[in-house]
Amino acid sequence: MTKKSKRAETEKTDMLDEEAFSSICKALAHPARIRIVSFLKKMNQCICGEIVETLPLAQSTVSQHLKVLKNSGLIKGEIEGPRTCYCIDYDMLEKFKKMANKI
Amino acid sequence: MTKKSKRAETEKTDMLDEEAFSSICKALAHPARIRIVSFLKKMNQCICGEIVETLPLAQSTVSQHLKVLKNSGLIKGEIEGPRTCYCIDYDMLEKFKKMANKI
């Protein structure tokens, strides 16, 4: 490895990827989505309907929020017949925390 | 202190305030604002014009981003004659990190 590429490596690990970090922040930039993440953490995993019950929002709205969280990579959703079972993606959550601590 | 209020206290410290956390996330939900915060951290403090120079954005746009960050409490701005000197509010930044680690 050249000196230059080594420094580039170091910079890469030290540096915060603004796009990556801001995009996760954006996914968390709504109280309902924070509540969803907290609830999923507490429940370990659960289906959409259970999440809908805990929020004062229409099912379609909750589904949209879940989509935003899923697109950010913070949660995963697995289709099980007519239901979808959601859970936290802890890898991504840890990545977020690491980036948050770097800022 | 009653048992109940003690538990309320504990819950309060353990619990994440969704509104507070999501509102800071919202302030950080744009790459330009992440870059501003990073730059301010590196520079310790600097005037608006220096920040404008580092970004590919119009002065008015940068000013708007600074306003968002200031409203979130993450940065402070002090007027010094015709200039404004900005710096990080480390209390708020630490608060954010604490909240991020709780999620």
Next chain:
DNA sequence: ATCTTTAATCGTTTATCTACGATAAACGAT
């Protein structure tokens, strides 16, 4: 008093977000 510099605000356009009801899709059960 006028000029210059610096930063905030205004006004506008375009894009994105939030919320909802309605509808569609998927699938198990009957």
Next chain:
DNA sequence: ATCGTTTATCGTAGATAAACGATTAAAGAT
């Protein structure tokens, strides 16, 4: 094959965000 349940998507309305140029405000310099 039809029904009921569950969730995603569509369509829409209103609100908020992002970007810019133009203008205003503040204050030091001439």
